[in-house]
Amino acid sequence: MTKVAVEFTLNTREQNEFVETGSTLLSALRDRLGLYGTKAGCHQGTCGACTVIIDGEPHLSCLTLAERCRGKDVTTLEGLAPAGALHPLQQAFMDGFAAQCGFCTPGMILAAKCLLDRNPDPTRDEVVDAISGNICRCTGYEPIIAAILTAAQGLRKPARKRA
Amino acid sequence: MTRKRGRGMAAVNYPTGMNLGGDPSQALIHATTTGSFVVTLSSVDLGQGLKTVMAQICAETLGVPTDNIIIDTADTDTGPHCMGTFASRGTHRIGNAIIMAAKEARAVMLEVAAEELEVDSNDLTTDGAGTIHVKGSPQKSISIFNVALAAHFKHGKSISGRGIFLQPRSYPEPETGKMTPATCYAHACTVAEVEVDTETGEVAVLSLKSAYEVGRALNPRMVEQQIIGGAWMGISHALYETTEPYYPDRAHGPVDFNQYLMPGPGDLPEFANVVIERPAADGPFGAKGVGEMTANSPIPAIANAIFDAVGVRVDSLPITPEKVLRGIRALNA
Incomplete structure (x- = not known):
């Protein structure tokens, strides 16, 4: 199989990879780079577990060709906060019991981050809309919605704002 | 419309829980050299929160902080037997097994503390925050950490406990079909x-x-x-x-x-x-x-x-x- 060189930004660092043509970003992240924070769920774009942020927008990494990420800015769950620290969204998910089995959590958090980056003061309906591409089988969504609203509130306070 | x-x-x-050929679950607890308590189970946490609740039960019974508890849901080949996390039985069956094991481990922990403090173990109590002290005299105390070290390196004692909870098999009464399945x-x-x-x-x-x-x-x-x-x-x-x-x-x-x-x-x-x-x-x-x-x-x-x-x-x-x-x-x- 042919391999092509792809240069892109991954979690603020320059990344150069040789990827197989036609292979997905999901496969590059998990199988080549060992970044297991991005979950492989349905492999066909219906569950949202593999959500990553590309140039500020949520994307399904299972439907995104790795070679199409050339020159793009990709953020995965691993890039949300420095090692050992938690992003306010992660903290709010933990404090609010918004994870049970945890499989949907990375996708939920990244979908929520895209929302909060463009809309720091979302309504409940806007939160619901932002995560409607992400399936959760455990929580009933209620604590996830609450955690995102709590994180939004915390992020709006300048004193607690993080990079 | x-x-x-x-x-x-x-x-x-x-x-x-439910009644198969009897419904047992086991728990084994041992202290590490630094005063963590490992609870070995064959039970599984699949998101329902078993590890959290089992750590709470163990910590409460031992009288140590929850942070000191390590729940090891290792392997059904090597772990003590568990029927499984089904029938809403986890908290009840495994929790009861952990209480039994933790009571045994707590007794050894207090024996070692008693030797170190040169008092009777019946006079000792735990504060739940990492310290064992003489009842009514908090300054006469020793940390769980130091008790675990002393048990291993001075007294040659294993701070450990075994626990099992068994709901025995229930046979239906032939006349009425009555039984105790749960x-x-x-x-x-x-x-x-x-x-x-x-x-x-x-x-x-x-x-x-x-x-x-x-x-x-x-x-x-x-x-x-x-x-x-x-x-x-x-x-x-x-x-x-x-x-x-x-x-x-x-x-x-x-x-x-x-x-x-x-x-x-x-x-x-x-x-x-x-x-x-x-x-x-x-x-x-x-x-x-x-x-x-x-x-x-x-x-x-x-x-x-x-x-x-x-x-x-x-x-x-x-x-x-x-x-x-x-x-x-x-x-x-």
């Missing part, structure tokens, strides 16, 4: 409000209000979370999920999440839950199982609410728009 509202209720009595029963009642669209047959659940009697909520936030997650699953069973929707041919079955329907975050009703605590005599700190039952009462409550709204009694799940419309048509025929 008319939208009709209805209200329905349903109650459930739910057994904790231990304590948890109870719940749900009131559902729905709105039925008589033109499309679609059902929207407006609210689910439930009361749960769970013995004791060892971790109230996690009990609340079980109830909401279970209620969501109940809505999903009642109205959405099926492997064979609409068509008799198996080939028309759903193959992905676009076709296998579940309620999304936009389909949530208003939830209101009340937890009632009546500690069970045989439960760990009074707890019963509150797992599977949380999906049970919402389903008949929704079915009853649909009957209340439009007079249609659907007796197979899921209650699809098609079944509701056929029912309405039959009523008007």
Whole structure:
């Protein structure tokens, strides 16, 4: 199989990879780079577990060709906060019991981050809309919605704002 | 188009555990050199929170901080036996086994502390914050850390404990069929409000209000979370999920999440839950199982609410728009 060189930004660092043509970003992240924070769920774009942020927008990494990420800015769950620290969204998910089995959590958090980056003061309906591409089988969504609203509130306070 | 509202209720009595050839679970506890306590189990945490609640039970019984507890759900080849995390039995069965093991380990821990402090172990107590001290005299104390070190390197004692909980096999009485298949029963009642669209047959659940009697909520936030997650699953069973929707041919079955329907975050009703605590005599700190039952009462409550709204009694799940419309048509025929 042919391999092509792809240069892109991954979690603020320059990344150069040789990827197989036609292979997905999901496969590059998990199988080549060992970044297991991005979950492989349905492999066909219906569950949202593999959500990553590309140039500020949520994307399904299972439907995104790795070679199409050339020159793009990709953020995965691993890039949300420095090692050992938690992003306010992660903290709010933990404090609010918004994870049970945890499989949907990375996708939920990244979908929520895209929302909060463009809309720091979302309504409940806007939160619901932002995560409607992400399936959760455990929580009933209620604590996830609450955690995102709590994180939004915390992020709006300048004193607690993080990079 | 008319939208009709209805209200329905349903109650459930739910057994904790079940009776196979007897229902045992084991727990083994040992202290590390630095005063962590490893609880070895074959039980599994698949998101229900078993590790958290087992650590709470162990810490409470040993009298040490929860952070000192390591729950090791290692391997069914090498771990002590567990029947499994099913039948809402985890908290009750495994929790009871851990209490038994932790009591044995606590006795050794206090013996070692007694030798170090040169007092009688009956005069010692734990503060739950990492220290053992003489009752009424907190300054005469030793840390759990130093007790564990001394046990290993001075006294040659293993701070450890063995625990098992067995619900013995129950045979039915031949005359009556009466038996004791489970231990304590948890109870719940749900009131559902729905709105039925008589033109499309679609059902929207407006609210689910439930009361749960769970013995004791060892971790109230996690009990609340079980109830909401279970209620969501109940809505999903009642109205959405099926492997064979609409068509008799198996080939028309759903193959992905676009076709296998579940309620999304936009389909949530208003939830209101009340937890009632009546500690069970045989439960760990009074707890019963509150797992599977949380999906049970919402389903008949929704079915009853649909009957209340439009007079249609659907007796197979899921209650699809098609079944509701056929029912309405039959009523008007």
